[in-house]
Amino acid sequence: MDGCGKEIAGRSSEMTNEMESYKEKAVYYILDTCTRCGRCAQKCPLHALVPRQGHYRIDLRFCDGCGICYEICPIGAVAIHMDFDPQI
Numbered sequence: 001m002d003g004c005g006k007e008i009a010g011r012s013s014e015m016t017n018e019m020e021s022y023k024e025k026a027v028y029y030i031l032d033t034c035t036r037c038g039r040c041a042q043k044c045p046l047h048a049l050v051p052r053q054g055h056y057r058i059d060l061r062f063c064d065g066c067g068i069c070y071e072i073c074p075i076g077a078v079a080i081h082m083d084f085d086p087q088i
Helices: 003-024 039-043 068-072
Strands: 026-030 049-052 055-058 078-082
Touching (some): 039 068, 068 078
16 A cells, blocks of 8 residues: 555544544434324333433433434434534
8 A cells, every 4th residue: 555545544544533433422312392202212222211201311321322213203303412522
């Protein structure tokens, strides 16, 4: 591999590491528009969504950020807050 190829490979590796860091910093939460259909809770493999006070909440102790709840919600009531700092 020539010098240019090594530089590109190195940058690709850096970008992959940044994206992994990005995913680790994603925090999912339920908006007030939630209709409490329960689809998110049914599909969550870690059972991180729990009903509390008439709303579903994501228990961050169990959530691994897989995004299934985000993808399955029919009305888009699961939101993502990204706390990404590319300098990390």
